[in-house]
Amino acid sequence: MLAEIGLIACLFAFVASLYAILASVYGERFAHSEAMVLSGRNAVYLTFVLMTIATGGLQIALMTEQYQLTYVWSVSSPSMPTFFRATALWGSQAGSLLFWSYLITVFAAAATFLNWKSQRRLMPYAIAYMMAVAAFFIGLSLFIENPFERWWVLPSGEVVASAFIPAGAVAPAARQLAESANGLNPLLRHFGMAIHPPMLYLGFIGFVIPFAFAMSALASGDLSSNWIKVSRRWTLVAWLFLSLGLLLGGRWAYDVLGWGGYWGWDPVENAAFLPWLIGTAYLHSVMIQEKRGMLKTWNMFLVIGTFSTVIFATFATRSGLVDSVHSFARSGIGFPMFLFWFLLTIVSVWLILWRRSRGELKDEHRVSGIFSRESLFVLNNFVFVALFVAVFWGSFGAPIVSELFMNTNITLGADYFLRVTPPLFILMYILMGIAPVSAWGISAVGRLGVSLLIPLALTVLSLGLFVLGGMTDAGALLGYGIVLLSGWVVVYETFRGVQARRKARNESPLRALAALATRSPRRYGGYMVHLGIAVIGLGVIGSTLFQQETQRTLAVGQSLQIGGYEMRYDGLLANQVAEDGRLMDIAQIVLLRDGAEVAHLRPRRDFFPESSGMNSMTIAGAHSTLENDFYVLLVNWETVSANSATFKVYINPLINLIWWGSFILIAGTLLAGYPRETLPARVREKLQLAREGART
């Protein structure tokens, strides 16, 4: 029954999304019928409701163990805990595509509801673009990767998967299906997987809204700042989710994948990083258009490029274009997705060039001095795009070109990325340090230098502490210096703001800080994001350049020394059975520092007897401090016994700064996206004075 409900809801959602496109465009452009446009708008809401029913149906099928559905059978099993049964919705291709389509309709409905009145002129076109994307993905769920297919036994005894009942077929015995159910991929049985994919999807899909508004501006000819106002905030929302998705993915890799790192430069990781890079460039350059009326064409390219990259990344991940541990299984969605991506990009670029050729995307000002804020933002955009080029080439370009034209299969790994990207990241941090103290219009070098004096002094002071702490590596000190400067600049700028308010209004430092943040959330939210990126940078440098690693086989009672720690192996708890039926080999480790016990760690190997394919996991034991992480793995290819076991141990210096920096970044993004009053500051101040005058 659930399968029928889901299938029918999905089908109607597909029809409703097509209707929304036709009614909106025809009603606005040709019939000039308000009723038809309204009907198109209502179709958006209807699509959302129908997709809620379809996705809800699949979720209920997972929770109630309806193993006749092939999707439920392939990603769950009777022994799986309820929590993982819920997250299995995005555990494989068909379910995650349905969930993806559902999220598009959520965003489309929310954007329509929130912007209908304020962006009435743009909305019919925006609806058309949003629903075109929704229709495409719902179509994929319906016609190629249908999660509502069921197992059937044909009269010949053959078992087939079909969404409809084949003639004379009967359903297989429920008990037999339950016993043979696959269960979720062990790698996905982690708390992080409950949040990481939805965050990533929200980030990816969120970019559909800025894209739709940019396209609607191009299509309608309303190229005023309206689309910019809407798209900036929605871009920030998408960027926040994508950042969260990337960071949670890093944490999941660190906890579960068992290689002591958080970023492997894997093509699928990079595919998620690419839209982040372009989206970040857009978030900066959009400010230039708002403040100076410049870079109009460029901003169009960036916002459309971001969504085009999202679709390409989805295609690369889900079509089997690249080999990756993260990839979905190869399926038939590759060609339609490629075609969709190609058409979307071609149509968008053509629209931009057409409007540009009509002179409708002319800049209102020119770039003035090289050290003006707009110049530095242009440079910043260049760095982000250059990073995009380097990462795209390494992940997709080189492997595809070598295979197509040189008949050679290559995969560029961390070695390539660590050679090509560091100069660009250094440039990015330098710009992050200089841009906040520059001014719009013309900025004198001398003034810029004076503004940087105190942050520079603080940086030198900090580096002095590093040297006193024993650091002598010149390259690392240079890296730390550049990152620290970018952090100190925003701290000092905020301090100056607080001091100015305290002087003018005699406020306490905290009150002044709060007032600054609420009056200029974009500026101080942005500063916080910069600070978060600087803190992350410190963690990346520390954990990359100074990571220590060793692998040793220890007998019970034996110890090894690394990074000032002593690790003692105290024994093994073999074949422990967990609630979900998994078998665990747990090593008992005592960690000592200066002879004193600091932690008891339990690195373990989990084995999932019911799972086919990948059926084991290595879970690290970690002891975290401000200084470093002691991270130990029970090596999964060596035998373990009550007598001895092999361990791989990592010391990851400053790695926790990456996670703490992430919190600052998220908080900053939330602050930057906080709605502020729409009246200009001068008007607000006058209104305040008027109110005060009225009171007296």
Next chain:
Amino acid sequence: MTHKILKLAHLCVVLMMVVGVGSTIYAQDGSTRVVTEDQVNNIAKILYCPVCENITLDTCGTAACADWRYEIRLQLESGSTEAQIIEDFVRRFGDRVVGTPLDPTLRALSLLTPWIIIAAALVGGALMLAKKKRTPAPEIAAASAASNRYQDLFEQDVANS
């Protein structure tokens, strides 16, 4: 004379045997050279599993990868250097087992192409900016200034109302 020749031949044989035994002892020393797991991993982390998806040999848990790690150990024990072992793997499995190809053409293609694209974009951008600087100031700026004046007047009205 014959005796002397025989003695000389005997000496030569003995010398050859000594040298031979010596070299055998030397080779045996090489083959029993102690190789640590860290030395194996230092090379295994540079090499990617030829059959898995983007996983380096030091972290890959499959039986095939365990065999390849053992092979690295054997090669280290027999005196091969890191470069020799990597070259051997590339010769057998192709350039996909290393993070950056060793083949000069592929290596240049991999490492230089992004910089060439970036440089071309930089030159293109600079030329465009230079061209913009040569053209007169856009009229739209004046229009914008006018609209700013209207905005100021509007704000004053709002404030006065």
